[in-house]
Amino acid sequence: MADIPDWKLVETNLGRAKQVPYEVGVLPIGATEAHNLHLPYGTDTYEVEAIAERACALAWDQGAEVLLLPAIPVSINENTLGFPWTLSYKPTTILQMLRDIVSSLEHHRLLKLLVLNGHGGNELQPFLRELFRETEVQLILVNWWTVDPEAFETIFEDPGEHADEMETSLMLHLRPDLVEMERADEGATREPHFTAMKEGWAWIARPWDKLTTNSGVGNPETATAEKGEQFIERVVEKIAGLIVEMANEPLDEWYPYESD
Numbered sequence: 001m002a003d004i005p006d007w008k009l010v011e012t013n014l015g016r017a018k019q020v021p022y023e024v025g026v027l028p029i030g031a032t033e034a035h036n037l038h039l040p041y042g043t044d045t046y047e048v049e050a051i052a053e054r055a056c057a058l059a060w061d062q063g064a065e066v067l068l069l070p071a072i073p074v075s076i077n078e079n080t081l082g083f084p085w086t087l088s089y090k091p092t093t094i095l096q097m098l099r100d101i102v103s104s105l106e107h108h109r110l111l112k113l114l115v116l117n118g119h120g121g122n123e124l125q126p127f128l129r130e131l132f133r134e135t136e137v138q139l140i141l142v143n144w145w146t147v148d149p150e151a152f153e154t155i156f157e158d159p160g161e162h163a164d165e166m167e168t169s170l171m172l173h174l175r176p177d178l179v180e181m182e183r184a185d186e187g188a189t190r191e192p193h194f195t196a197m198k199e200g201w202a203w204i205a206r207p208w209d210k211l212t213t214n215s216g217v218g219n220p221e222t223a224t225a226e227k228g229e230q231f232i233e234r235v236v237e238k239i240a241g242l243i244v245e246m247a248n249e250p251l252d253e254w255y256p257y258e259s260d
């Protein structure tokens, strides 16, 4: 028998898939955007795909019948288009894509979906609320970088927000052949004028080309492949745990709560 992963839709086939009663889908969402001067445009997609693949493989080994869907490679980047070659879908486009994928899954009777978001500019909660009454598919959202704040704080010395120590460490672990450390700038940002914005209680879709010099937020210089590997392992383990729980949870009227 060929060594084909049953949990990975783009690699499995109809012959195999017919034999698996899939319980949970996983939809990774990446992005195509500038990541300082040293990381690839596809950084968010590489990261979220690797995490999703490892988590699905681990959950499968623990008995979960999980199906990894192909990653969406473009995201909401309206405010970062100031940097060349960044690609953007408008929020309503992402909503439509989610709606259509969820509808396909519902058609195939795969009724539990984990949306694994890999891009900070995607605020997807409103979309899950929008779809809530449209579909039988039970949607759960995870922004992968938030799943283990303790690991984040212990592993990284000086993390920022974008193409920083954390993301650079991950890419040094995942795709060192695509990281050009010598090009990186220090990821400094400009301060806004408004007190309310400095204090963090007034929000703006930050114009990234004014906020940053070369799109980076946070200095990547302390990044190492070891840190990336450590963090990714912790994140993968936790997400695999969620997938297993989703697979085991009966899809009754009380899902995901305990019945009375």
Ligand SMILES: [Zn+2]
Pocket: 035, 043, 044, 162, 163, 167
């Ligand atoms: Zn990123």
